[in-house]
Amino acid sequence: MQQPDISLFSYPKYWAECLGPAPFLPMSRAEMDKLGWDSCDIIIISGDAYVDHPSFGMAVIGRFLEAQGFRVGIIAQPDWSSKEPFMVLGKPNLFFGVSAGNMDSMINRYTSDKKLRHDDAYTPGNEGGKRPDRAVLVYSQRCKEAYKEVPVVIGGIEASLRRIAHYDYWSETIRRSVLFDAKADLLVFGNAERPLVEIAHRFARGDTVAQMQDIRGTAVIRREALPEWRGVDSTRLDKLGKIDPILNPYMEGAPCAPEPASEPEPKAILVQPARPKPWEQTYVLLPSYEKVKADKVLYAHTSRVLHQETNPGCARALMQKHGDRYLWVNPPAIPLTTEEMDGVFALPYKRVPHPAYGKAKIPAYEMIKTSVNIMRGCFGGCTFCSITEHEGRIIQSRSEESILREIEEIRDKVPGFTGVISDLGGPTANMYRLRCKSPKAESTCRRASCVYPTICHHMDTDHAPTISLYRKARDLKGIKKILIASGVRYDLAVEDPRYIKELVKHHVGGYLKIAPEHTEEGPLAMMMKPGMGSYHRFKELFEQYSREAGKQQYLIPYFISAHPGTRDEDMVNLALWLKANDFKLDQVQNFYPSPLATATTMYYSEVDPLHKVTYKSEAVFVAKGERRRRLHKAILRYHDPAGWPMIRQALQEMGLSRLIGMGPQHLVPPAGRDERPAGAGNSRVALTRHTDIVRQRQPYSQSQPQGGKSQGSKSQASGARQTGASTSGYAAKPATAGSKSATAAGKPSSAPGKPSKPGASAERSGGKPGPSGKGASPERLGGKPARSEGRKAAPGGKAGR
Helix, strand or coil: CCCCCCCHHHCCCCHHHHHCCCCCCCCCHHHHHHHCCCCCCEEEEECCCCECCCCCHHHHHHHHHHHCCCCEEEEECCCCCCCHHHHCCCCCCCEEEEECCCCCHHHHHECCCCCECCECCCCHHHECCCCCCCHHHHHHHHHHHHCCCCCEEECHHHHHCCCCCEEECCCCEEECCHHHHHCCCEEECCCCHHHHHHHHHHHHCCCCHHHCCCCCCEEEEECCCCCCCEEEECCCCCCCCCCCCCCCHHHCCCCCCCCCCCCCCCCCCCCCCCCCCCCCCEEEEECCHHHHHHCHHHHHHHHHHHHHCCCCCCCCEEEEEECCEEEEECCCCCCCCHHHHHHHHCCCCCCCECHHHCCCCCHHHHHHCCEEECEECCCCCCCCCCHHHHCCCCCEECCHHHHHHHHHHHHHHCCCCCCEECEEECCCCCCCCCCECCHHHHHHCCCCCCCCCCCCCCECCCCHHHHHHHHHHHCCCCCCEECCCCCCCHHHHCCCHHHHHHHHHHCCCCEEEEEEECCEHHHHHHHCCCCHHHHHHHHHHHHHHHHHHCCCCEEEEEEEECCCCCCHHHHHHHHHHHHHCCEECCCCCEECCCCCCHHHHHHHHCECCCCCCCCCCCECCCCCCHHHHHHHHHHHCCCCHHHHHHHHHHHHHCCCHHHECCCCCCCECCCCCCCCCCCCCCCCCCCCCCCCHHHHCCCHHHHCCCCCCCCCCCCCCCCCCCCCECEEECCCCCCCCCCCCCCCCCCCCCCCCCCCCCCCCCCEECCEECCCCCCCCCCCCCCCECCCCCCCCCCCCCCCC
16 A cells, blocks of 8 residues: 655654643633643634543544644534634634534434434434534634635535535435535645645645645645646546646657677667556546536436545546636545554544533444554445545554553543443454455555455454454453454454454453345445345354353344335335244334445446446336335334335235235235224424425324334434444344354344544434244245355455446
8 A cells, every 4th residue: 555755753843842742732712821821823613512521533633633733622512603702712723624523414413314403412411403514614614704805614414425526415416526615715625634735734724725735634626737747638528538648758759770780889778767556646537517417317327436545545536617716636645644543543532522511422433432543444345334434444553562552541541441342443343454455456456355255365354353453451450351342344354253253252242233225136236235144144143152151142234225226125125034033123214315325426426437338228126205114114014003004005016915914924914993093193394494395384283294203313422423323232042052043032232333433424223023934934026135145355446247
């Protein structure tokens, strides 16, 4: 992998380093006065409450910039109704840094059915409504109103996922890059340490935004391409323009052939310059904002190109026209080294909320205050997940020593610590130190996933470093238990059963999260998820090692409803599988189209961007419309009487009336006298600014939803990844000797998801196991069940090839 020109902590420190670190980054002038500051160099605006903890992105960025010698202040969750709250710390000397927070503000505020949420796990008292919709836009514009001449740098997950023209689920339209609408000066995407440190030091030495156009991991607005960069025209479907050959300047004027000589003469050795790589100083011209807004197929093509240009080792810059100007997106930033990761997590965090909040509880903090982030990134490539678009596919791991030191800090600093570490994880529990074994392949690969359709033969699946870390963490003085709450990638785990044994024996607190997402091949292919073969193998090992350890332990698998590529028959087959295995889901939410995710492209365009995009591409079935999305949700909750009328009607329309009855082979019972009709209930649809005006003006009775009962609540655990999917989980039956399956009666899951490590969101909820099944199992409809896959050499090149 390409190395940076200078490491994060090698920059000359700014003059204010002599002032030392602040107890907390100041949120008021009074705090600045106590520190002896007359002004701030950088002011961070955040949509989250300020928690000085390395799981909160703004704390990481603030402490990191402080370590560079800058005076950093934070304005957390300001009142956006006027500019005055953005002026409480005065005018920053260098720039404003703006972020919506750990979550996208729209996903934070609305359910997948566009209903208003009334809670916010990142706010004191779990109070909703403390940040505006599209917070990056609003905050940036207020900063410009406050101090017009001060540069505004936007970042965080909301800006990352909106860096180019994108589909917006809430307004159901294509929106411009957020950089245009926010009227900001620079956009930082991905984990921001590397680009931000360069931006800060260049501002400090007097550079202007016009002189900072080529920083990796940033996007800017330009009138033309950067000088001396060569363009590749990709404004038409999957046809890349030819790159002009790069001439050798040393060969100019050289003769075509040597002159004959009677005697041999000494010949000069011509030193050829290194041949430039085809992606160096090269940009891809994408279809314009106006074209992708008018043409869904071109939008899918643009999404495909974007996702192929995410490898920092070989990514080209992207250029997209918006009106008479161009958006210029530089290649992604170089991932952090282990030493740099250690440095970031060794900063002087207090690991508690700012004292200004008093005794108010911040739910997100309460869930992660004893957890440790051991790595960043994910190479799974799930199409509904936005981790790749934000953190990238390269795994960035901390050293054992750094992680163990943080555990000791938690033991010594966190009030009320009980000796239990709630998680050692990240986006995925078991990708710690897993990387491509071939440096050349790692730096040039454009595959969307390292594990789909099969695990690449270059991928290291040795879990020995993770096992070693777990063992050393358990042996620390004062540590009673190390739990693993991050989701386990079971297709990787089965490659190294030693890991499963270690996990099951020592680190499962009764429940373990895994994510099959579906049972049918069609939806799984669109998700880029493995088939059920890996799941069954993992389940067997989980049960075996649980029995050997003498423990009753539960699997909590998750499933997604209404994902692109999921037909009604697929949902019925999933429900039949659930009933055959005695599963009853508790809370269910549908697929949530988050900006820039590949599955969101499928949802909007109904085209598969995993393969070559043409106007003749096979259409992807998408469950759209309130009724069908509610139907898919109801089928997952086949046991809930509120959804039975809708399910019965759908089964009759599908010619599956045989699944209606009272026997174990039936999915739902026949209609009864006392049963409520579909759509009955006392709840009213929450009207928002996204509701069309005709519906807003309807009488109450006409604005009621049709179909099953809404499941619009959000768990407080929002944040471990910005998946773009809201899913359901259930507790399985304890793995005991003689059990015929992994499900039976037991306690409902209480294992919540966890808030995001810097830069990521969306959670899953646990469910209730059903009673033990007796008698015949429900039949399965025709179609393709999920395959049982084994490891083999994965094809090279593009995903889905």
